[in-house]
Amino acid sequence: MNIFENYLNKIKVAVDQLSKKNLIILPDNLSSLSVDTPPQNIKADISTNISMILSKINKKSPMALGEIIKKKLLEDVNISAIEIVKPGFLNITLKSTIWNELIKNINENPYQYGVNINSRKKNYLIEFVSANPTGPLHVGHCRGAILGDVISNILIFNKHKVFKEYYVNDYGNQIINFTKSVYLRCRELLFKEKFPTDPDLYPGDYVIQIAKNILKDNPKINYKNFDEISNLLSSLAVKESLQLIKENLNKLGIKHDNFQSETELVEKNEVHNVINKLSKKNFIYKGRIKAPKNQNKTDWIEREQLLFRSTDFGDDKDRALQKGDNSWTYFASDVAYHNFKLERKFDKLINILGADHAGYIKRITSSVDALSGEKNKLICKVSQLVKLIKDGKPFKMSKRKGDYITVEDLVGEVGKDATRFIMLSRTSDVELDFDFAKVKEKSKDNPLYYVQYCYARISSVFRNLNKNINDEVNIKNYDFNYSADEIKIIKKISQWPLIIEISSNKLEPHRIPIYLYELASEFHSYWNMGKDDENKRFINNEKKISDEKILFLKSISNVIKSGMNIIGVDTPESM
RNA sequence: GCGCUUGUAGCUCAAUUGGAUAGAGCGCCUGACUUCGGAUCAGGAGGUUCUGGGUUCAACUCCUAGCAGGCGCACCA
Known part of the structure; x- marks a missing residue:
């Protein structure tokens, strides 16, 4: 039961009847009609702007129109009084029966x-978290994870269908570097070789644990030649780190319905297929991207490459689909992924992105627009940064020093409930201060x-x-x-x-x-x-x-x- | 340089999406425990909603031009 909605409808009926008696004129639609709670200082129960929005078309003052509408509304048995207040609000007092x-x-x-x-019941797909499977989740992932989970809960509460998905970026250079790191940790454990200090590698202690797990379960693998075992090792390493991520999500009370692998889409040739599909619609061409003006890009190599016409949908520039070595860009496989989302016939797609990916929204919504022929099929929500405060000072995380707070640390220290409640208490597009001391305080x-x-x-x-x-x-x-x-x-x-x-x-x-x-x-x-x-x-x-x-x-x-x-x-x- | 985003009380933030006298918490000041749970409550002080212009009955909200912070800007994901 929604009192405001009930009275919105009652007022619509009332003015409709008045208009049929030619007492007032109605506009084409009453979308700006509002019925809500008056400010604290006013004693009435509900308040409406009806006479103000009808004022212009009727060429009468809102106060005068208010008198006509008031008389009509007073026929409602649950209304005990109506006051007309300048500039023309109708303040309605209800009988206690309504409560x-x-x-x-x-x-x-x-x-x-x-x-x-x-509301019409819809079928949603929501993609959230989708952190790279190269290690456990840290605090930065946490806010988006909770945001996605609770948006799902709201939609489910409203009887919509929701499918929660995690996109696993298990393809590309990061995964190669991650696999190398695991490989080198294995060699460290087997042959006492020192782990190198290379900025592309992942130095974290969790990689050692992953290496140990893999060695234990796969003793027969030949760890002497990386190229021979890289594919196998890669899938084992990703599996291990996904396990860590799932444990993290579980601690936050979050459970996805599906983990969709990027490699799987690439291997099924989905990228090829979607590019053919877009080519037929004339959204793909071979061209060059010019270096941005006034930016000192000395290493810019302009070359002919496969591009998507995202500028047709309002993006700043068309976007590259293939890298210099002809492998697919991240964007290309993401388009394939979104095509796969569309093929599963959802009414709406929702993506939860981190603040640092906000610049990515235009191009991915462009691709969905192009593929579906619909606008606003995909809605992207950005979750802003979380500023950690510890001992009254901002706490900077550094991946290289291994100096960062994981979800496990966070939940262990402040608890799932406090984490969720505080992370949700601000609009998602504003930076959030997360003060450990305050969150723990009872x-x-x-x-x-x-x-x-x-x-x-x-x-x-x-x-x-x-x-x-x-x-x-x-x-x-x-x-x-x-x-x-x-x-x-x-x-x-x-x-x-x-x-x-x-x-x-x-x-x-x-x-x-x-x-x-x-x-x-x-x-x-x-x-x-x-x-x-x-x-x-x-x-x-x-x-x-x-x-x-x-x-x-x-x-x-x-x-x-x-x-x-x-x-x-x-x-x-x-x- | 361009794009996105934010700017509200000393601090951290709300504001029923265009409504009436812009609200909370923290901090500061004054008070309430013979109690259904004091992890609580009552009261006080605190504002040119970043600036200028515009749209209308009405602007924190929309448009426009600035200012300031944050994020991003091909061949990473």
């Missing part, structure tokens, strides 16, 4: 409350515990009454008189479907932790009123609780639990 209706709705179907029933400085504490307090009420918070409550007549302080919280609860709708439409999960924090805040405030006013306490002097208070508490705890489930964070009953 009972809302409470009833939540209690009868707690896990459906907030689901956007009207106080109001840490919003996670603040919200969890709210749930735990509600649980404690049920515990004290020897009841279970999860037990069903059967009520016949919902005709309670909630106090103004209670209605304030119920109103906050009424906004939950709105939060879900916006988060879902904009793929912006950060609104959920922020909302939950606000809801928890109002609850804590109410709780403390119980110190002065016995009527505000949940358990009365006879050690009992009224039905209206039970329902009130359950409505809050249900929304908190729904929200925390979406974020992927626990709601302990005691802390």
